């Protein structure tokens with residue numbers, strides 16, 4: 390049976406995302422994002438489920454860095470979860486003095502903590518569920534967790550539905566080694582990571598390859614190339630599927646221009662939003678234009 394490694398332990402948001410993406414695969418938790426990616430690279434898992442971006446706190450850098458380095462992995466599916474938290478504490482705690490969670494979770498409840506647990510010092514844990522485990526062990530007084538965590542960690546519920554920003558969401562990826570790609574649906578997302586050359590206008594040139602083909606970006610993040618101070622790689626997500634001529638053409642152009650470009654997948658969007666098509670930038674426009682050039686080359690048209 391195939392297996393999906395997810396960023397755990399049990400009771401994380403990532404587990405919920407993995408359950409929503411899994412078919413009959415067996416799920417197993419690992420302690421870190423990097424361990425989830427490694428288990429696929431080593432063949433211990435067929436796929437990994439990890440968070441990639443949050444609407445309040447931005448990119449999950451461990452995922453981005455882990456995808457840019459070592460053996461390639463590609464995203465074949467994504468999940469988008471609404472994020473509101475439950476705050477759990479040990480029964481014996483009267484005043485909460487320490488509250489643990491994943492850094493992305495703490496960032497999403499900063500105001501709530503200041504107002505409701507003013508004496509609590511925030512402490513970073515490897516995940517929301519790891520924070521609940523630490524509270525059970527007596528290391529901290531309270532944890533900011535996913536709502537499902539209470540089913541795994543019987544702690545006292547101090548608050549539910551906690552979120553500084555209503556409608557916060559996190560997007561998760563299901564990653565596999567390169568192989569067959571999901572079919573295009575018309576509402577797809579393609580992801581790449583590219584290192585632009587270190588010269589004036591290099592990033593603008595790279596982005597213009599997408600803009601001139603009418604390709605709408607959905608995310609752009611820069612991450613340092615470790616060991617090269619001042620050098621960055623760019624993670625770019627955009628609408629469309631590599632099977633489409635305009636997307637294929639853009640990737641070929643980026644391959645020509647960039648020091649380094651890695652394909653990170655084309656898969657259906659979880660929100661089902663169809664790609665924006667600018668006038669003259671539909672797939673048929675590209676196919677017809679190529680057919681015209683072919684005919685011109687053969688002397689059949691002018």
Ligand SMILES: O=C(O)C(=O)C[C@]1(C(=O)O)C=C[C@@H](O)C=C1
Pocket residue numbers: 396400401402403404440443449472491493494515516517518535558559
């Ligand atoms: O710790 C978890 O429960 C996770 O799944 C990680 C994570 C994240 O990395 O953003 C997922 C969703 C929430 O935004 C908080 C934490």
